[in-house]
Amino acid sequence: MADKQRLLSGIKPTGRLHIGNYFGAMRQFVELQDKYTSYIFIADYHALTSVQNAESLQELILNTAIDYLAVGLNPKKVVLFKQSDVPQHTELAWIFNCITTMPYLQRSHVFKDAQAKNKEIDVGTFVYPMLMAADILLYSPDVVPVGADQKQHIEYARDTAQKFNNIFGETFKLPKEYTPKDSATIPGVDGQKMSKSYNNTIPLFGSRDDVEKAVMGIVTDSGGDFPQHVYAIHKLYKSEDELKNVYDDNKGNYKALKEALIADVEEVARPLREKREELTKDKAYVLSVLKEGGKIAREIAEEKMKEIREKIGVTLQ
């Protein structure tokens, strides 16, 4: 265990997970859990910029923990924890805020988008990349599996690590994202990036009816002989070789192609849903996993923070 490389990643508990989260990130967490010592967390303080109701946040956090376990993360192999259980994340974020300039943060896509839409941006959203840098750098991971939409945030973490190292001396390892090409950006039912905020998702744990509704709603833009948006999603479930026959046999028959996709989505979703239902009945177990994970994460984070506090000069000798 000690010699293994480290992996770290997180998900914001802001709503129902979709297949974009799964293929873009979670599947990698599961596939890599044997190879890496993995730290996977629930980014609940990040969610606070949009979820500001205690009951909802509690429910979303618990659901995300259940989702992680239902997709196959094994708490015996993975340290699974809640960001808010490790106060060192927010402590380090403050330190990063102090060495980062406003113009640098104003270059973030998230900030620019919000500005373009004339949205009033809260301070938490503005400094979001600094909390994310802290999440990552406390654990010195070798890889950070994320979808392409998070790449800029990893760059922020890398730049911030470098800036800190330049000011206070070598402290942080520069993190690398891990984004397999074929799942970097999962498209939604309208062909844009799948995202809760675009209302174009296929829910990961959705019932057959939910999946059917979403798939039947896929915009059937037929650039060539077959519906491109249906195919783009179908490719996640079957190899191009396997799909060739189905798409050749059903040229122009969009309904049949969508039905084939529903069956394939359902085949993956059913066991996940069943596992999820089982876990929902055992809240005590789920809470114990988070508690145990939080304990281990705090130890690692505190060891790193000791070094950081000494480097910046708040520790008196």
Ligand code: TYM
């Ligand atoms: P979040 O919660 O928005 O998304 C969780 C993960 O799902 C990926 N994802 C996608 N990948 C491909 N195609 C899509 N359509 C798609 N939609 C979502 C995201 O890229 C992400 O990997 N800021 C992060 C959470 C976070 C974090 C961290 C991640 C906080 N601290 C430290 C890694 C390391 C976020 O909001 O992800």
